[in-house]
Amino acid sequence: MPNYSSNPVLTIENFSIDYMAEQTVHAVKNVSFSLGRGEILGLAGESGCGKSTLAYGVTRLLKPPALVTSGHAEFHSREGYSVNLGELSGEDLRAFRWDKISIVFQGAMNSLNPVINIRKQLEDIFTTHRPEMGKKERRELCGDLLERVGVDRDRLKSFPHELSGGMRQRVMIAMAMALGPQIMIMDEPTTALDVVIQREILREITRLREELGFAVIFITHDLPLLLEISDRIAVMRDGEIVELGEAVELYTNPQHEYTKRLLSSFPSLTGDRGDFIRSGLLTDRDGVTGDARRSVGAEPDESGGTERSSTT
Amino acid sequence: MTPVLAQGPDTVVAATKRAGVRQVLPSMTPKLASGLIIAGLVILFGVIGPLVVGDPNAIGDVGLSGPSGTHILGTTQTGQDVFSQLAYATRGSLIIGFIVGVLAMFFSAFFGIVGAYVGGFLDDLFSLFTNVMLVIPGLPLVIVMSSYVQQKSIYLIAGVLAVTSWAGGARVLRSVTLSLRNRDYVAAAKLSGERTWRIMLVEILPNLVPVMASQFVFAIIFAILGEAGLSFLGLGASGALTWGTMLFYAQNGLALRLGAWWWFIPPGLLIAVFGAALSLINFSIDEIINPKLRDQTRSARKRWTLSEEQLKRVSVEDVP
Amino acid sequence: MSTLETRNMSKDYRLRDGRNSSILRAVKNVSFTLEAGKTVALVGQSGSGKSTLAKILMQLERPTSGEILLDGRPISRHGRGLRDHRSSVQMVFQDPFASLNPFHTVEHHLRRPLLLHHKAHDADGVRAGVRRLLERVELEPADVVAGRRPHELSGGQRQRVAIARALAPSPHVLIADEPVSMLDVSIRLGVLNLLSQLQREENLAILYITHDLATARHFSDEILVMFKGEIVERGPSDEVILNPQHEYTRLLMAAAPNPEKRIARG
Numbered sequence: 001m002p003n004y005s006s007n008p009v010l011t012i013e014n015f016s017i018d019y020m021a022e023q024t025v026h027a028v029k030n031v032s033f034s035l036g037r038g039e040i041l042g043l044a045g046e047s048g049c050g051k052s053t054l055a056y057g058v059t060r061l062l063k064p065p066a067l068v069t070s071g072h073a074e075f076h077s078r079e080g081y082s083v084n085l086g087e088l089s090g091e092d093l094r095a096f097r098w099d100k101i102s103i104v105f106q107g108a109m110n111s112l113n114p115v116i117n118i119r120k121q122l123e124d125i126f127t128t129h130r131p132e133m134g135k136k137e138r139r140e141l142c143g144d145l146l147e148r149v150g151v152d153r154d155r156l157k158s159f160p161h162e163l164s165g166g167m168r169q170r171v172m173i174a175m176a177m178a179l180g181p182q183i184m185i186m187d188e189p190t191t192a193l194d195v196v197i198q199r200e201i202l203r204e205i206t207r208l209r210e211e212l213g214f215a216v217i218f219i220t221h222d223l224p225l226l227l228e229i230s231d232r233i234a235v236m237r238d239g240e241i242v243e244l245g246e247a248v249e250l251y252t253n254p255q256h257e258y259t260k261r262l263l264s265s266f267p268s269l270t271g272d273r274g275d276f277i278r279s280g281l282l283t284d285r286d287g288v289t290g291d292a293r294r295s296v297g298a299e300p301d302e303s304g305g306t307e308r309s310s311t312t
Numbered sequence: 313m314t315p316v317l318a319q320g321p322d323t324v325v326a327a328t329k330r331a332g333v334r335q336v337l338p339s340m341t342p343k344l345a346s347g348l349i350i351a352g353l354v355i356l357f358g359v360i361g362p363l364v365v366g367d368p369n370a371i372g373d374v375g376l377s378g379p380s381g382t383h384i385l386g387t388t389q390t391g392q393d394v395f396s397q398l399a400y401a402t403r404g405s406l407i408i409g410f411i412v413g414v415l416a417m418f419f420s421a422f423f424g425i426v427g428a429y430v431g432g433f434l435d436d437l438f439s440l441f442t443n444v445m446l447v448i449p450g451l452p453l454v455i456v457m458s459s460y461v462q463q464k465s466i467y468l469i470a471g472v473l474a475v476t477s478w479a480g481g482a483r484v485l486r487s488v489t490l491s492l493r494n495r496d497y498v499a500a501a502k503l504s505g506e507r508t509w510r511i512m513l514v515e516i517l518p519n520l521v522p523v524m525a526s527q528f529v530f531a532i533i534f535a536i537l538g539e540a541g542l543s544f545l546g547l548g549a550s551g552a553l554t555w556g557t558m559l560f561y562a563q564n565g566l567a568l569r570l571g572a573w574w575w576f577i578p579p580g581l582l583i584a585v586f587g588a589a590l591s592l593i594n595f596s597i598d599e600i601i602n603p604k605l606r607d608q609t610r611s612a613r614k615r616w617t618l619s620e621e622q623l624k625r626v627s628v629e630d631v632p
Numbered sequence: 633m634s635t636l637e638t639r640n641m642s643k644d645y646r647l648r649d650g651r652n653s654s655i656l657r658a659v660k661n662v663s664f665t666l667e668a669g670k671t672v673a674l675v676g677q678s679g680s681g682k683s684t685l686a687k688i689l690m691q692l693e694r695p696t697s698g699e700i701l702l703d704g705r706p707i708s709r710h711g712r713g714l715r716d717h718r719s720s721v722q723m724v725f726q727d728p729f730a731s732l733n734p735f736h737t738v739e740h741h742l743r744r745p746l747l748l749h750h751k752a753h754d755a756d757g758v759r760a761g762v763r764r765l766l767e768r769v770e771l772e773p774a775d776v777v778a779g780r781r782p783h784e785l786s787g788g789q790r791q792r793v794a795i796a797r798a799l800a801p802s803p804h805v806l807i808a809d810e811p812v813s814m815l816d817v818s819i820r821l822g823v824l825n826l827l828s829q830l831q832r833e834e835n836l837a838i839l840y841i842t843h844d845l846a847t848a849r850h851f852s853d854e855i856l857v858m859f860k861g862e863i864v865e866r867g868p869s870d871e872v873i874l875n876p877q878h879e880y881t882r883l884l885m886a887a888a889p890n891p892e893k894r895i896a897r898g
């Protein structure tokens with residue numbers, strides 16, 4: 001079990017990000033957590049909660065008017081030294097990015113350059129970050145990278161449009177892994193993919209994590225998915241982390257109201273039909289706080305049997 | 313703009329700041345304001361000017377003379393008052409501009425939108441026609457016409473310019489309509505039982521208004537510049553007063569050589585100024601069409617509340 | 633009360649690749665029945681043909697072969713028959729951002745079907761009809777919402793407007809094409825519950841098209857599993873989910889995220 005408290009690879013303390021537009025929007029509010037070496041940390045939340053903004057903020061990818069207004073993010077390399085990510089600049093920042101921390105963006109599979117073949121795009125990383133590498137060695141390494149993510153070596157000469165969505169996403173993951181980073185941030189990497197492909201990609205990620213030992217921050221709104229692959233899960237809402245705990249613990253014993261609500265939005269696939277029955281539902285309106293919540297915990301439908309008669 | 317509730321109660325709707333048609337119009341920026349004011353002044357001059365100035369064609373004895381008390385912008389070599397001519401010329405050019413704008417808009421809308429929406433054979437036909445018209449060069453067409461028609465009115469010139477300028481817009485409208493046609497809301501309208509012509513008019517056309525407005529403004533610029541060019545070459549409307557014909561007469565009267573700046577600078581300046589004003593308006597319309605432009609322009613950036621030092625830190629160090 | 637039935641329906645597309653052309657069989661020999669008061673879930677991944685099927689049922693596309701029967705009679709493609717079909721069978725689209733015209737108000741979206749299907753005849757009738765529809769989908773205050781434009785509403789609100797629009801002609805059959813997959817997670821069940829509620833109130837036949845097995849199980853009576861244009865398995869929801877027979881269904885079940893598995897592992 002990766003030890004996030006005694007040997008973290010990343011510590012984030014009181015991290016805040018504001019959008020300084022006409023009205024200041026507090027996108028991330030005082031977020032603190034640490035990431036263990038080789039840990040898979042799931043960052044769950046709905047749209048607008050700040051999870052992507054946090055990731056961009058940590059990796060210094062924010063565009064104005066977004067601004068880190070407080071806190072710091074510190075990277076603890078396995079080589080022994082520590083770096084304050086907010087203090088890097090210029091060449092150091094460029095060298096750091098992708099080498100120590102890499103990021104797979106949302107919709108990344110559509111970010112491949114459509115007019116350049118896969119090999120050139122992979123090689124680009126090496127020519128930028130490892131200029132001393134020889135051509136032959138580089139080509140070998142690119143082939144190895146692809147095979148490692150489960151894509152056949154001779155796809156190197158293909159163009160992005162010749163690959164399926166799932167394959168393109170694997171190429172993006174290969175690109176993120178190219179320099180052997182210690183942390184990989186993945187922002188909704190499987191959202192646009194089929195459930196079957198998604199399963200394969202998740203399998204690759206866990207396998208690679210075991211092989212190479214990098215930590216993963218996995219950002220998504222799909223809580224059941226996180227529950228399957230994460231070591232710990234952080235639930236975010238309105239810029240704050242409302243709950244952070246071990247995956248199984250969070251699923252079976254959620255503490256925060258919002259976590260419970262989020263969990264209840266995902267009906268169990270194979271579990272009891274229990275609460276989520278189509279025919280019997282209660283609507284709960286909390287008029288006092290102005291929060292119209294739908295309580296889906298309903299009375300079990302006693303006549304369930306007759307309702308579900310098949311027509312075939 | 314309205315804050316959209318992303319996470320709040322699903323059913324309660326928040327207050328809105330901009331209602332009705334106003335939200336479709338561009339927001340007032342200095343760019344838009346200056347464009348509108350300048351264009352407005354020129355149009356005012358063209359509309360009211362001819363009503364108050366004297367006869368532009370009245371020749372006098374005074375000959376080529378500079379600005380003075382009686383002639384604000386001096387006189388031409390035949391003693392005609394330049395200022396009066398300028399007022400009538402403005403009207404003439406504006407008439408051509410607007411006629412071409414309206415005609416080009418109608419033609420491009422018809423051949424672009426209807427063809428694209430109905431599809432099939434009609435689309436192929438209209439598209440072929442559009443492409444042919446796109447290729448026909450305007451200048452040789454006018455030259456050919458001038459050998460047949462000696463007395464060209466401004467309406468004829470406007471017609472020729474319109475005929476040679478609608479095709480580009482039609483292609484743009486066609487491609488936009490093709491993409492709109494496949495939108496879900498068009499399918500939903502069909503499912504509601506709407507008729508084809510109603511869908512085109514009520515569902516598709518309103519979403520094309522910003523593009524068409526931009527094309528309209530551009531057509532006006534094109535027409536005025538085009539007419540100026542034609543007239544300067546002597547192919548313009550004979551006998552009519554437009555900015556272009558003024559320049560033509562000025563050239564013929566050796567105004568440049570004789571240093572009679574009051575004759576050729578005013579029309580030239582008005583062409584440039586009006587064209588610039590219309591372009592400013594067009595840029596503002598572009599910001600509606602392409603929302604990405606909205607956030608990145610200088611005026612948008614001014615609305616940020618980052619302090620100087622913060623801005624410097626952020627833009628220098630982060631994303632290249 | 634209506635029944636929509638398809639028999640041996642197929643849809644082929646001709647793909648041209650230069651000189652060669654090939655046939656893509658998007659839908660192959662599909663037969664099923666939608667009955668009043670019952671929800672049928674059509675489960676499949678992208679490319680399975682489920683969206684094509686929806687378009688054919690809505691008469692936005694024509695099938696290459698097979699029949700579609702409404703109340704036992706073949707549907708008609710023109711004139712009065714088409715209009716009757718449209719007032720009986722309606723659809724809720726997947727993308728709440730794309731299914732509403734950004735230029736028009738909510739009121740316009742609801743007014744048109746009300747007028748076209750003669751549910752209202754004058755301004756007062758329309759206003760009352762619009763208010764009634766918005767109240768049924770629980771969007772309040774109805775008068776305020778009616779004046780809004782789509783971009784002023786959230787995704788969940790937009791989808792409710794889309795449902796209201798589908799209900800305007802008082803249809804008997806509702807095709808819901810991935811109605812919640814583009815909505816925020818915590819809002820999804822609310823919208824699905826709304827659909828269930830409306831089904832009970834109107835005795836609708838609902839076809840719930842989705843790729844999400846969990847909600848398919850809980851919100852439908854019967855599940856049809858679609859793969860490459862064919863229906864590979866069908867049966868009562870619980871049966872198909874808990875006891876899948878076909879290889880593909882088993883693959884889907886194994887691939888779907890299921891936290892229970894991990895908890896069982898310990």
